[in-house]
Structures are given as C-alpha cells and as structure tokens.
Amino acid sequence: MSEMLEQMSEYVHDLQDRITTTIGELDGVSFKEDSWERPGGGGGRSRVLQDGNVFEKAGVGVSVVHGQLSPEAAIEMGGGQEIKDLSFKAVGLSLVMHPRNPMAPTVHCNYRYFERGDGSEPGSWWFGGGADLTPSYLFEEDAEHFHKVHKEACDKHGEDLYPRFKKWCDEYFYLGHRQEARGIGGIFFDNFNERSPEECFAFAKDCGDTFLPAYVPVMERRKDMEFTEEEHLWQQIRRGRYVEFNLVWDRGTKFGLRTNGRTESILMSLPVTARWEYCHEVEEGSREAQMLDVLKHPREWVK
Amino acid sequence: MSEMLEQMSEYVHDLQDRITTTIGELDGVSFKEDSWERPGGGGGRSRVLQDGNVFEKAGVGVSVVHGQLSPEAAIEMGGGQEIKDLSFKAVGLSLVMHPRNPMAPTVHCNYRYFERGDGSEPGSWWFGGGADLTPSYLFEEDAEHFHKVHKEACDKHGEDLYPRFKKWCDEYFYLGHRQEARGIGGIFFDNFNERSPEECFAFAKDCGDTFLPAYVPVMERRKDMEFTEEEHLWQQIRRGRYVEFNLVWDRGTKFGLRTNGRTESILMSLPVTARWEYCHEVEEGSREAQMLDVLKHPREWVK
Numbered sequence: 218m219s220e221m222l223e224q225m226s227e228y229v230h231d232l233q234d235r236i237t238t239t240i241g242e243l244d245g246v247s248f249k250e251d252s253w254e255r256p257g258g259g260g261g262r263s264r265v266l267q268d269g270n271v272f273e274k275a276g277v278g279v280s281v282v283h284g285q286l287s288p289e290a291a292i293e294m295g296g297g298q299e300i301k302d303l304s305f306k307a308v309g310l311s312l313v314m315h316p317r318n319p320m321a322p323t324v325h326c327n328y329r330y331f332e333r334g335d336g337s338e339p340g341s342w343w344f345g346g347g348a349d350l351t352p353s354y355l356f357e358e359d360a361e362h363f364h365k366v367h368k369e370a371c372d373k374h375g376e377d378l379y380p381r382f383k384k385w386c387d388e389y390f391y392l393g394h395r396q397e398a399r400g401i402g403g404i405f406f407d408n409f410n411e412r413s414p415e416e417c418f419a420f421a422k423d424c425g426d427t428f429l430p431a432y433v434p435v436m437e438r439r440k441d442m443e444f445t446e447e448e449h450l451w452q453q454i455r456r457g458r459y460v461e462f463n464l465v466w467d468r469g470t471k472f473g474l475r476t477n478g479r480t481e482s483i484l485m486s487l488p489v490t491a492r493w494e495y496c497h498e499v500e501e502g503s504r505e506a507q508m509l510d511v512l513k514h515p516r517e518w519v520k
Numbered sequence: 521m522s523e524m525l526e527q528m529s530e531y532v533h534d535l536q537d538r539i540t541t542t543i544g545e546l547d548g549v550s551f552k553e554d555s556w557e558r559p560g561g562g563g564g565r566s567r568v569l570q571d572g573n574v575f576e577k578a579g580v581g582v583s584v585v586h587g588q589l590s591p592e593a594a595i596e597m598g599g600g601q602e603i604k605d606l607s608f609k610a611v612g613l614s615l616v617m618h619p620r621n622p623m624a625p626t627v628h629c630n631y632r633y634f635e636r637g638d639g640s641e642p643g644s645w646w647f648g649g650g651a652d653l654t655p656s657y658l659f660e661e662d663a664e665h666f667h668k669v670h671k672e673a674c675d676k677h678g679e680d681l682y683p684r685f686k687k688w689c690d691e692y693f694y695l696g697h698r699q700e701a702r703g704i705g706g707i708f709f710d711n712f713n714e715r716s717p718e719e720c721f722a723f724a725k726d727c728g729d730t731f732l733p734a735y736v737p738v739m740e741r742r743k744d745m746e747f748t749e750e751e752h753l754w755q756q757i758r759r760g761r762y763v764e765f766n767l768v769w770d771r772g773t774k775f776g777l778r779t780n781g782r783t784e785s786i787l788m789s790l791p792v793t794a795r796w797e798y799c800h801e802v803e804e805g806s807r808e809a810q811m812l813d814v815l816k817h818p819r820e821w822v823k
Contacts, residue, residue, distance in 0.1 A: 251799070265798045276798065394777045394786075457790070464767035465777065474697045474768065483697075487760070487796040494792065495568045495579065496554070496784050 225330040229279045229310035244269040257284040275314035276485035302334035313486040319452035321439035322352035344421045345407040351400030353452040359435045360401045364518035370427040374420045382406045387515040397512040399462045453492035528633040532582045532613035547572040560587035578617035579788035605637035616789040622755035624742035625655035647724045648710040654703030656755040662738045663704045667821035673730040677723045685709045690818040700815040702765045756795035
C-alpha cells in the first residue's frame, strides 16, 4: 500500500468510529459490525443500525479494496484514455442514514481515495466524495445549516471550491427520468487531484470531519416532531425515488455491482421500505408541492 | 405505419382489452385508463388497477412509438453494426401484476414488434417478448402449469422453441449481483425474425393469448390463501429484489428511460411497496430457503 492509501485508511476508520459512536448515542441503539473480504482483493468493515429509535436504517461502511479494472471501467473512471496497468486500489467511507420521522432528512456521505497502478503517473490517483441531504419535507434552516458548514470546510482550502462542488452535487444527484434532484444537495467532487496529494487529503479530511456537525443538529430538531399518516406515505414515496436514483443513476453503486463488490454493503444505502404509486400527484400549494418545487429548481442556500 | 405495425397494434390493443376485463373481474376493482403522448413521437394507453382486492398493483400498457435511436442504442439493440437510418418504430404490450397475497405470484409479460428504418432491410425488424412468473413461495403445480401452457403455445410453431426460450428466460431474468433468478421463469425471446414476418407474428400472438390461461388458474388457487405476518415480510423482501432487477438489469426499462419514454408507464412495473433488510437470512429448511434454492438452481418444469 502507498503511504496515502494507508493514511486515508486510518482516517476513514477513525471517522467511522466517531460517526457510529455519536449516531448510536443519538439513537439509543448501537451499530452492529461485520467485516467482510472481497473475493477480488481487500475487504471492509460495515456497521449497520437497523430498526433503531430514530433511524429506520443507518449504514456506515469503510472498505479498502484492490483489483483489476475492465478496460471500459478504466476509461469511464477518467484520468486519461491510454491505460496499460489496469490494477486499482481504493479506500473509502460511505454512509447513508434513513430516519423514521418524515420530518427528518436522509443523509448520504462518501469520501474515497483511488489509485490506478502504483499511483505515480499524473492523473492516476484522486480523491472524491461529498455529502448531501435528502428531506421529504423542506426546512430551510436545515438546508442552510448543512450547506453553511460544508462551505466553511471548503473555504479553508479556497473560495472557489464550495461553488464548484455545490453545483456538481446538484448535477450529480439528479434523476433524469424524473427531472428532479434527489434532495437539496450539499457538495460533491470527483477526480480531485489538482493540488498535491497532501493538500487534497487535507481537504477531504476537513469535509469528512464536517459530517457530524452538519447532520446532528438537524436531526436533533427533527427526530421527535409529530407527523401524520399522510406525511409518512409521502416519505415512503420519496424513499422510492431514493431507490431509483441509487439503482439507476449512481455511479458508485454501478461500479460496485460491476466490480463484484459486496452486494449487501453496496445496497446498505437502500431504505428499509419504499413505495411506488402510479401517477402520484401532490396538492397545489401543499408542503409536498413546496418540496418538489425545490427539487426541480435547486437553490443557493448560503449567501 | 407498415402493415405489420398496424396488425401488431390491433392485436395488442385487443389483448389489453381481454386481459384487463378478465383481471378486473377477478379482482372486483376495475382498471383505470390514461392515454399519453410521447414527446419524441407516438404514445400509449396505460391501464392500472391499484389498491384492488386481489392486486396491490396491476398495470397493462400498450404503446406505439417512433423516434430516433442513438447510435449506441442502435448497436446495442442488435441487427447489424452498420446502421445508417436510426429511425425506429415499436409497438408492444407490457404488463406486471403484483398480488396482495404472498402465496400468489407476481407475473410479467411483454410482447413487442420493432422496426428500424422502414423495416425492409434484413435484420431490421423483429418480434420479442415472453412471460415469467415470480412467486415469493414455491408451488410446484403453479410453475408446472405456467410452463406447460407456454410450451404448448411454442410447440405449435416447432418443438425447438420452448427449450430455447425457456433457457433464455432463465438467463435474462437473472440478478447477477445476487446470483439468483428473479423468479421461476417462463419464456423469453428477442430479435425473433428467423421466419417470415407472418409466421413470427403468429407465434407472438399464440404466446400472448397464453397469458390468461397461464396466470388466472394460478391466481384462483392462491388469492385467498391464509398467510402470516412473517410471510408478508418475506414477500416485501422479494418485492425489493424485483425492484433491483427492473432498475439495474432490465434492458426494456433502461431503453425506456434512455429514449425519453414515459416514466410513469415504464415504472408501472414496480410494486407499491418493497423492503430491504441488511443481510437478511432465511432459516435452513424453511419454505423461504426452498424458494431461494429454486432461484439459484433453475429447474425444468415440463418433461
């Protein structure tokens, strides 16, 4: 393993510890851990909290894997068209949390480091990641807070980063067949190697460290709110959209399923339950319509 | 429209009428219809029964569409690599029915005729389709019946057809990332143009006419069976697998979403509700384990 792979591995394992401890305390139910090995090389440590008090399902996984890319996958992953050495190594943390309460947003975050070959060629290593929020009901203060703390983390590394990665997030987490965003966004970046490895790593760490301060205050405000059966049904329909995004559009999911990743860890991101109603419609002027409007017209949440 | 497009259009509209009448009577709740136009050209007639007595959701759609293929889509769809005229016309019927009772199987069937250009070049027209059954619990007599009547329809056109198309069905409706089949199969064929257009059409019609006699007797045996809450949960998990197949593997779904198909009609195939549990396991020797065993080891159902 290269030095950077080791450093990133240490970082994401520590971040997983911090996140599962804090979220486990918030819920009152602890995460259960299982470790797994990937037949093609490497393995991971998945921690899942299912059927909690606050969370229907919350999964936080780290993985350190290596293997061989198919030529098509190598080209699709970028970093130049002429690739001789198809070996790759990747280390990352990935999490998705689906709260019970329809007023509380689902959250996703993922930080990863990727190396092709020995990572010494220009463009053969990069960082990627980000975090984004998917509410069923819009609370502007939650969206503002989530974006604000991520902007602060980005700004430490240059004021150009947040606007670029906020926009990229809106574009990436987009359901083309629905013409709507998955949620209210956050940040997303990929193939990030425009600075030295150490500077890129420092940036990824600052973003990763932002997860808990970005999400926990939101959950504390929402987890015990009252809700109706209709609001629960709307949440279930939004869960269906979440499934659609992950299975139809998400590159990480497709890459995982295509490279013989561990299915249960990849699909840990899916909600426990989801719902599809034919031609479901929302009432004009309702809170559901307000949510859809924001998904169709992404906003700037920080001035 | 070519003569064959017109004939096939007439056939699938009539088949839709027959199916929705019979299934509506079986359920006690009628299908609701809506017609739609496709921005790229053509349109369809969708009929959906939601929240019925017997069916959680049943959708039967016909569509007659035309448009332009992307060069990649044209190549992927077969029929030769050198394609100058990218226009296409397609007519088809597609249905999925998800019963409430976990003892009653989900069914899918689809018959379609496709023409590239004016359909006069060899390999530029074909029929495709099939029908397959997806139970949550195995009843051997249901599987045997479903296969037997489809074999009879095929045999009228040559005894080689059923074995080929039964095998193709097992291979097509397969979840690579789960290493299991979607259900207990049926028949599946594509790019079928090895005989004259009239003979191919006659074959597709005989298969289409087999849907009701294949499925209705099974439903009559299963729709009112008693079941437990655990059996309902297992059905929900199997529904999750159905969603995974349709969104990750099904070529028809991908083609539809990629060619600006009508999303609500394409995703009409999804169940109302589905469930994902992390690392769900079944008890050895249970009926759930027996079902999984058949999905992992497809059987011959007709001698």
